[in-house]
Amino acid sequence: MSHRSITSLLALALGMLALPACAALNILACEPEWGALAQQLGGDKVTIYQATNAFQDPHHVQAKPSLLARARNADMVVCTGAQLEIGWLPILLQQAGNPKIQAGQPGNFEAAQFVRRLEVPTSVDRSLGDVHPGGNPHIQTDPRNIGLVAEALARRLADIDPANRAYYQANAKAFAERWNAAVRNWETEAAPLRGMNIVVHHKAFVYLENWLGLREVATLEPRPGVEPTGAHLSEVLAQLQRQPARAVIRAAYSDGRGSEWLAERAKIPALVLPFTVGGSDRAKDLFGLFDDTVQKLLSAAR
């Protein structure tokens, strides 16, 4: 190997090792909604890396090397918690060699701690499927939860980065005003949805149902986390004869075959709700997420 190629190799190696030259707070967001929220509150003071996208099931993500690298450099992880990320986040925390993001540290933010969780089981057993002892983790489908988490997240950002405390507080205040107004709008728009019967693919919408007064009459998964079976789908179809529903809904990442099958036979629309930021063309940000969700549901109610 020539002298020059050794030098250039060394230069390459050094280049790879060089620290990114920005002082912004590095945030690893486990789910897109929290990435979007952290961006709203942190503005240019934060750099966000999204661990997952809207087409990935956050239950089933792998502790990929790319995520490990980001966890190592993160000043903060912003995740749902309530065991949603239990299959991969513990590995990232264990192997990242990063004390800042360990459980219990300010850099480990679990959104579910700041809202009232639904479906907290009194006893758990795996024969019931993939149940979460801490309650249903899909808290982001109720925008009021987003508001609560925003408040807590802004406080946490200020704790970690006190130099920009005023900035985060101002952003949080501005966001809260816009958000609360938007929530009122969505609630007014969604008034016709109250009492509407729906079928869901996975028990991922309890917070949405609770917010808008939707009535979940059946789930396509026989048990949480267990893909729909033919027999169970037939049962749901039979049930819909007695107890009709207006739509069958699923998250952008769910396999569509079960709900399409049912929709065709029950003559109801199969709705793909964005579920998180990026889950549809209109769900470009948190506001778009609920604009689209409410509109899609209304389209089924009409």
Place this chain on the structure above:
Amino acid sequence: MKIRSTFLLAATLLATPLAASAADDADLRALRDEVARLRESYEIRIAALEKRLIQAEARAHSAETGATSAETPAATPTAAPAGANAFNPNVSLILSGTYGNLSRDPAAYGITGFHLPNAVLGDIAPRRGFSLGESELGLSANVDQLFYGAMNFSIHPDNTVSTEEAFIQTTALPQGLTLKAGRYFSGIGYANEQHAHTWDFVDQPLAYQAFLGGQFNNDGVQLRWLAPTDSFLEVGAELGRGANYPGTERNRNGAGAGAIFAHLGGDAGISHSWRAGLSLLATAPRDRQWDDVNTAGAAVSNSFSGSSRVWIADGVWKWAPNGNGQVTNFKLQGEYLRRVEDGSLSYNLNGVLPATGSYAATQSGWYVQGIYQFAPYWRLGLRTERLDSGTVDYGSNNFVLARPDYAPSRNSLMLDFNPSEFSRLRLQYAQDKSLRGVTDNEIFLQYQMSLGAHGAHRF
């Protein structure tokens, strides 16, 4: 006397109600006043409380307008176990069992050209009929703010129990550093760190069996460093006892094994991710014995002392459409192992004529496997592998020991069904040509179940 006391008693009895009725009005007034005062004070306090409640409600209301059900920001306390056992470590239990149908007697199992001690052969030889698979009990928890600890017991088919891993690991070292101490699976290669219940086949690759005795665990210390880069770069070094094959127990101070490894990895688009690595394991076996047959066909016992180096190049590539592997996904994994051993060999024919000469061997092997999930819950896997017995120089013993020139190989096909994240049923067929001139057709049925704490798996 008697009459007077009776009179007095009667007078007292009579006097009491009289006195009471006299005091009645004043007392009642006092009582009424007292009650009124009490009521007044309670009313003031209740009013204050109500006022505070209204204020609190107003604050909560202004915080998240219109919120009703989500109004209580306080976290719902999950039903956490109370008392002393709240700090019990996470417990996970792996239950596994196999049924093997082999066309050859596994008592004669071996890998031609690769000198494996009897204990290793016993571990890696397939078993016929029903047997318990590697069933594991694992305990793990954070020790405190600085350390994490974990232990894994393994119950083997022959009813022995071993400690696969028992280590402590730092969680608070900065700069991407992690220090581990105790007994652990070495970080070399890709498959070495994976517990049996995450293997994609019933058995480990031939190259792992031939060069590492299946899987190399070590008592020692390990330091890992994760580079502060956006792409994944990890390097690690280990020092340990090296008592396990290819090393041996040594009864000496210092380290009997050292290892270094480096891993690179990243994503290619949303759907692909990969990791590649290079590792070196160096051990210093002393008197590592195995049974062999000399050129005259007589049973001999050989032993090796010297240095053993195993190089491993590994790579894994995973594909899932949009990074969502729920319906379909694919994993391609391959490793190349090369072992260089150098030292002395003691040739022993029934203990009558021990002859020590030099020994130098360079041997290698590889495997490639692909696992395809073609439908939810169903995976199909194919593994192909080959060993190269390479060059073996017995020095002065070359005239009594034949140099191997055979390339052992094995092809395996497996189908598994995973009704949930926690259970797996597997069918595997293998054509095993580990021994020269012998083709063993193997069929395995296996179950693997995991109970207790939800495990998080490595990439």
